[in-house]
Amino acid sequence: MLNLGTDEIIKYPFLAEAKAYLKDKGFTLEQFVNDPDHKFIIDIAYDRIKYAANGEIYPSIYKNNINKSSLLPREIFSFIIAVVLLKMSHANILIKKFALSEARRAEKYLEKDLEAKIDIHSDNIREQLEYKVNQQELAIKIIKELFSVDIHKNHDDHFIITVPDYLRHAIHFHELEWKLVNRYVHHGFVFLTPHETVRLLRRKIDQYISSRIHSVEVTSIKHSLQNYINNIIVMAQKFVVPASTSTEYPPCIKHALDVLKNGKNLSHSGRFLLATFLLGHNKSITEIVSLFKNAPDYNERTTLYQINHLAGLSGSRTKYNCPSCQKIKIHNLCFATSECNNITNPFQFKSNNEPR
Numbered sequence: 001m002l003n004l005g006t007d008e009i010i011k012y013p014f015l016a017e018a019k020a021y022l023k024d025k026g027f028t029l030e031q032f033v034n035d036p037d038h039k040f041i042i043d044i045a046y047d048r049i050k051y052a053a054n055g056e057i058y059p060s061i062y063k064n065n066i067n068k069s070s071l072l073p074r075e076i077f078s079f080i081i082a083v084v085l086l087k088m089s090h091a092n093i094l095i096k097k098f099a100l101s102e103a104r105r106a107e108k109y110l111e112k113d114l115e116a117k118i119d120i121h122s123d124n125i126r127e128q129l130e131y132k133v134n135q136q137e138l139a140i141k142i143i144k145e146l147f148s149v150d151i152h153k154n155h156d157d158h159f160i161i162t163v164p165d166y167l168r169h170a171i172h173f174h175e176l177e178w179k180l181v182n183r184y185v186h187h188g189f190v191f192l193t194p195h196e197t198v199r200l201l202r203r204k205i206d207q208y209i210s211s212r213i214h215s216v217e218v219t220s221i222k223h224s225l226q227n228y229i230n231n232i233i234v235m236a237q238k239f240v241v242p243a244s245t246s247t248e249y250p251p252c253i254k255h256a257l258d259v260l261k262n263g264k265n266l267s268h269s270g271r272f273l274l275a276t277f278l279l280g281h282n283k284s285i286t287e288i289v290s291l292f293k294n295a296p297d298y299n300e301r302t303t304l305y306q307i308n309h310l311a312g313l314s315g316s317r318t319k320y321n322c323p324s325c326q327k328i329k330i331h332n333l334c335f336a337t338s339e340c341n342n343i344t345n346p347f348q349f350k351s352n353n354e355p356r
Contacts, residue, residue: 006072008138010060011109013079014102014209015146021072029084032077033224041074045081046228052101053094053235055299060105083213089229091236093294095213096263100296103205107198113139114159114194143197147204151197152189159197160189169200175268176330206296239263239293250349251335252328253277263294269331275310276322277346285311322346 009018032038051058060075079102086095113135140151140159149169152160163185170178184191192200249257256274259266266274271292278288285307292303305314312319324345328334343349 008142010072010075012106012142013076014106014212015142018076019080021076027073027077029077029080032073032081038077041077042081042225042228044074044078045085046231048078048082049085049094049098049232050235052098053239055097055101055297055302057101057105057108083216084218085225085228085232086213087216088218088225089232089236091232093239093263094232094236095210096296097298099206099209099213100202100265102209103202104297106205107202110139110142110198110201111194114197115157143201146208147201149201149204154191158191158193160191161197161200163188163190166190166200169203172203173267239298248281248349249277250340250343250346251337252333252346255333255335257291260291260294263296265296267331267333270333271306272310272320273323273328273331273333273346275307276320279307279311279319280322280347285313 009015009021012018032041048058082098086098136153140153143149143151149161149165154160163180166183167180170180176182180190253274256266256270259270260274274291275288278291285304288307289300289303292298293300308314310320322345325334325336325340325343328346340349
């Protein structure tokens with residue numbers, strides 16, 4: 001186990017050290033669930049889930065001037081109770097959204113720890129430098145022990161990772177900036193900024209938190225939490241995506257719809273492809289926005305703005321067209337079958353059920 005201080009346990013409540021700390025101090029989950037004086041922590045846990053459902057990141061009270069001895073159990077138990085509520089609700093879509101939201105929250109802290117900026121005009125430069133080194137070393141240690149990824153600090157504030165490790169994680173990114181050919185590589189290492197380092201690992205953090213939720217065991221506390229569970233079940237029902245029965249959609253579009261239907265993240269390029277294709281087929285803004293509800297990072301206002309922008313209803317007022325098959329292939333979004341019949345744009349697709 002890692003040797004974490006109070007600050008780190010508050011920032012990364014999904015680590016085993018957080019649960020162990022509270023156990024060592026004599027706290028129990030039943031104590032928080034059954035004691036009326038601790039009901040506010042259950043409310044915080046529920047709010048934490050609501051933030052995730054709205055595609056937002058839980059705003060930690062860690063920033064506020066609160067005594068850390070009281071803050072620690074409040075922060076950790078709100079996370080643990082949220083996990084218990086989700087597990088008992090069997091709301092898989094909200095579990096995915098919660099895991100992604102907490103991963104993005106941890107990502108911000110990890111990035112800050114890796115960057116650890118110092119004030120060059122300060123009188124205590126030496127103390128700041130020591131703090132910076134300590135924070136960076138701890139963040140690197142967390143990454144290594146949790147995700148089995150070796151990250152090394154470079155002398156110019158970059159972080160380096162071996163090419164095989166980079167490729168293993170970058171395979172999930174379809175944007176051109178993540179292609180190895182577009183990265184700076186030297187002596188078998190890929191150079192990354194603090195932001196790129198943690199962004200590369202978001203999927204691993206997401207998966208780790210998801211596994212923690214699915215593995216948690218709950219026993220005799222369900223009755224005390226039933227109202228919260230019922231509300232979470234109702235909350236999850238908002239994200240039911242209507243099934244598409246159209247036979248006109250090409251394989252790339254069907255794949256994008258399947259990704260969203262299964263509550264997985266669709267890449268930026270995949271979202272652009274799906275939205276422009278459906279806009280070109282005269283689907284309404286409301287219909288298209290509803291298809292994205294199942295995405296773990298779904299935010300209604302952001303999605304509505306982006307679809308309106310693609311439709312030419314905001315911003316530059318330019319309507320965007322569906323990308324060509326060639327561009328779709330570049331972004332690894334092509335799943336061509338014999339039905340595609342050498343088309344050059346998804347709009348040309350005709351299924352076997354349609355006259356050609």
